[in-house]
Amino acid sequence: MDPNATLAEIRALIERWQAAGSRGPWTEAEADQLIEKVADLDKWLTRGGFLPDPWATPDRVTTETRRRDLPRRDPYRNRGPIF
Numbered sequence: 265m266d267p268n269a270t271l272a273e274i275r276a277l278i279e280r281w282q283a284a285g286s287r288g289p290w291t292e293a294e295a296d297q298l299i300e301k302v303a304d305l306d307k308w309l310t311r312g313g314f315l316p317d318p319w320a321t322p323d324r325v326t327t328e329t330r331r332r333d334l335p336r337r338d339p340y341r342n343r344g345p346i347f
Contacts, residue, residue: 265308271316274301 277298284290305316314320 265304265313267305267308267313267316268318270301270305270308271318274298274305277301 277294280294281290281298309315
């Protein structure tokens, strides 16, 4: 699967939906296509696939990166007086 092409197709379908408005010529087939594309991209990412280029910014920080980069703290430091 090409996540870049899939994201472009998702965005095109969303644009058509937005242009159609709530009572426009949005079809059930287009809705099915959108659901299928989103499900495909979700499956791709869940299995460890790379992000589409528009989402893959160099400064993107993941939860694992943040946890790994956080300094370890002493749980007994600065706890205040013990009575």
